[in-house]
Amino acid sequence: MLDHVSLIVGDLARAEKFYDAIMRALGYPKVVRDEDRIGYGERSSAEHPERCYISIRGGLPKRSESRRHWAFRAPSRQAVIAFHKDGLANGGMDDGAPGLRDYHPHYFAAFLIDPDGNRLEAVCHRAES
Numbered sequence: 001m002l003d004h005v006s007l008i009v010g011d012l013a014r015a016e017k018f019y020d021a022i023m024r025a026l027g028y029p030k031v032v033r034d035e036d037r038i039g040y041g042e043r044s045s046a047e048h049p050e051r052c053y054i055s056i057r058g059g060l061p062k063r064s065e066s067r068r069h070w071a072f073r074a075p076s077r078q079a080v081i082a083f084h085k086d087g088l089a090n091g092g093m094d095d096g097a098p099g100l101r102d103y104h105p106h107y108f109a110a111f112l113i114d115p116d117g118n119r120l121e122a123v124c125h126r127a128e129s
Contacts, residue, residue, distance in 0.1 A: 003044050004053040005070050009116045012036065012058030014091060018115055019056060021090040025082035026074050026122060028052075071121040076129075077108045083122035084110035091115045 009015040016038050020030060023040040032039030036058055042051040052073070074080045081098045088094060096111030109123040 002052045002054075002070070002072070004055070006055045006057065007068070007070075007116075007118060008057055008059045009114075010058070011115070012038070012056070014115050015056055015058075018087065018090045018092055019054075021086040022083050022092070022112070022120070022122070023054075025086045026072055026079050028054075028072075069119040069121065071109075071123055074122040074124040076126070077124050080108055080110050080122045080124050084112060087112040087114075087120070092120075095119055096121075 016033075019038065019040065023030065028040045030038060030040050031042065031053075032055070037055055039053060039055045041053040042048070043053045044051040054070075072083075074083060077098070084094075084098050092112040092114055094111075095113050096109070098110040099108065101107045101109050104125070106125055106127045107123065108128075109121050112120045114120055
């Protein structure tokens with residue numbers, strides 16, 4: 001359901017390594033790389049309202065009180081597992097291993113804390129194939 005998300009991180013180079021890994025695992029391309037920002041996915045438009053985009057900009061120092069939760073759609077349970085594994089390998093911290101959750105019978109998700117304290121989730125709503 002996300003349309004777009006903007007995050008501020010303390011260290012853009014560190015964040016880029018982390019986000020490159022987890023977005024690659026979920027199949028979202030990097031579409032922007034500037035001196036002060038990176039972006040993944042595709043921007044929504046009138047022709048494509050289903051698209052989703054995330055922009056990450058360098059700026060604020062690390063602050064735990066600014067932690068937010070963002071859930072990303074995953075195309076499969078395997079992508080959720082890759083999101084978690086690749087995120088851990090690239091500076092993320094575990095906040096919930098891949099598995100079924102109580103929201104509905106097929107809600108398969110994993111949770112990470114990114115290097116700047118944001119809580120991230122990857123979720124697949126499909127039944128196991």
